[in-house]
Amino acid sequence: MSLIRPLKFGSAALSDAEARALCGSILIDMMGGLSVGLAGGDFSGSTGLYWHDPSLSLATLYFPKTPVAVSCEGSGDRGVVLLRSVGQSMTVEHGRSRIEAVSGDVVFIPAQTGLRITLAEGGRLDCAHLPEQAVDRHRASLDVLMLKTVPAACLPLHMLTSYAGYLLQREQQTAEDAAMMVSHFYDFLPLLSQALGGTVHKPAPEDRMARVRALIEERLADGSFSINDVAQAEGITPRAIQKLFSREGTTFSRHVLERRLERAKAVMMASGERLSIAEVAYQCGFNDLSYFNRSFRTRYQIRPSDLKRQVRPAA
Numbered sequence: 001m002s003l004i005r006p007l008k009f010g011s012a013a014l015s016d017a018e019a020r021a022l023c024g025s026i027l028i029d030m031m032g033g034l035s036v037g038l039a040g041g042d043f044s045g046s047t048g049l050y051w052h053d054p055s056l057s058l059a060t061l062y063f064p065k066t067p068v069a070v071s072c073e074g075s076g077d078r079g080v081v082l083l084r085s086v087g088q089s090m091t092v093e094h095g096r097s098r099i100e101a102v103s104g105d106v107v108f109i110p111a112q113t114g115l116r117i118t119l120a121e122g123g124r125l126d127c128a129h130l131p132e133q134a135v136d137r138h139r140a141s142l143d144v145l146m147l148k149t150v151p152a153a154c155l156p157l158h159m160l161t162s163y164a165g166y167l168l169q170r171e172q173q174t175a176e177d178a179a180m181m182v183s184h185f186y187d188f189l190p191l192l193s194q195a196l197g198g199t200v201h202k203p204a205p206e207d208r209m210a211r212v213r214a215l216i217e218e219r220l221a222d223g224s225f226s227i228n229d230v231a232q233a234e235g236i237t238p239r240a241i242q243k244l245f246s247r248e249g250t251t252f253s254r255h256v257l258e259r260r261l262e263r264a265k266a267v268m269m270a271s272g273e274r275l276s277i278a279e280v281a282y283q284c285g286f287n288d289l290s291y292f293n294r295s296f297r298t299r300y301q302i303r304p305s306d307l308k309r310q311v312r313p314a315a
Contacts, residue, residue: 006168010047010062019043023061026050030059030127031072031081031111041066041122049168055134056182058164063122070117070125079111080135080142082128084161090125091118097147104152106161108145128164130186138186141193148196156191163188163266184266187217208234209244220260223287227252260284261299264292268308277304 009022020043041064048061083092084106092099092107093116101107109115111129119125135142150157163185167178212230219225230252231238245252264284267275278289281304286292296304 006049006051006058006171008047008049010045012045012047014045014047016042016044019046022046023048023063026059026061027070027072027127030057030129031070031115039069039071041068043068051167053178053182055131056167056185057129057131058168059127060168061125061127063119063125066122068117068119068122068125071114072116073114078132078135080130080146081109081111081115082126082130083107083109083117084126085119086124086126088119088121088123091120092116093118094147099147099149101149102152106150106152106157108142108148108150110146126161126164134186138189141190144193144196145189150192150196154192154195156188156195159267160185160188160192180262180266184263209248212241212244216256216259220256220263220285221283223282223285225256225285256285257295258299260286261296264296264304265300265307268304273308277308280304 009026010019014022023043023046026048043064043066046061046063048059051058083090083101085101085103087103089103090101090107092101092109094109095113099107117125130142152158163181167173167181173181212234215230215233216225219229227238227241231241234241241252245255261284264280264286267283268277268280275283277293281289281292286295293304296302300307
């Protein structure tokens with residue numbers, strides 16, 4: 001089984017020069033830039049966490065309590081950078097824009113052009129880099145978020161940062177779990193856009209099966225959702241829908257059940273103690289808690305309650 005581990009970097013023994021070089025090497029990847037400059041006081045003892053996937057890079061840097069200024073030239077990458085300071089305010093300068101963010105707020109910045117980040121008191125800086133190839137299908141939603149500050153109290157943001165926290169803090173992850181968490185991370189971008197007054201934009205499906213899968217994803221939380229709803233939306237018979245899934249070696253009901261269980265598992269891992277098992281089940285379309293518990297144990301060989309005890313709340 002392929003395992004993925006986040007990288008822990010830095011130590012209390014790190015000198016100022018070593019810390020600048022190490023943090024700079026991490027931030028170059030995070031900012032999508034050609035070079036990164038660090039200015040401020042003594043960076044000795046800086047530490048952090050780094051997690052990378054072709055579709056998403058994450059980092060948390062812990063600077064000493066000293067003024068920190070990070071500058072980046074930017075690059076030709078049309079990706080997106082997410083920035084969050086924890087424990088102090090942050091200033092982000094991008095072209096003529098100057099954005100002030102309080103602790104916990106997230107700022108969305110285009111990676112294509114240069115930026116400057118200032119932490120007056122140092123401390124913790126969270127970064128995410130969404131590469132161009134991963135954000136193209138979400139471009140309309142992200143356009144609404146660019147150069148905006150999303151408040152920490154925003155629920156979709158809370159879930160998005162929980163997924164990021166899981167990836168950074170979970171010491172061992174299977175490739176399948178990591179891919180699922182990355183997928184859910186991107187799923188929350190349209191909801192963030194909507195929370196800031198935008199419209200939820202959905203990519204145009206390429207074929208009928210893609211449209212069917214998209215409708216299922218949209219209706220997973222609806223416990224009354226059935227194959228008849230899909231057939232009506234597509235203007236064909238339920239039998240025709242079953243044939244589509246039969247060609248892929250599964251059934252409509254099995255596919256819906258598996259997707260609901262995958263979502264429930266992801267939400268449970270990301271939410272920690274914030275949601276009960278019953279709340280997770282009902283949010284993922286299960287009307288019967290006993291059925292959810294049996295189905296979950298059959299698929300994952302662990303009871304939801306045991307999984308919940310083993311998973312620590314994400315940062």
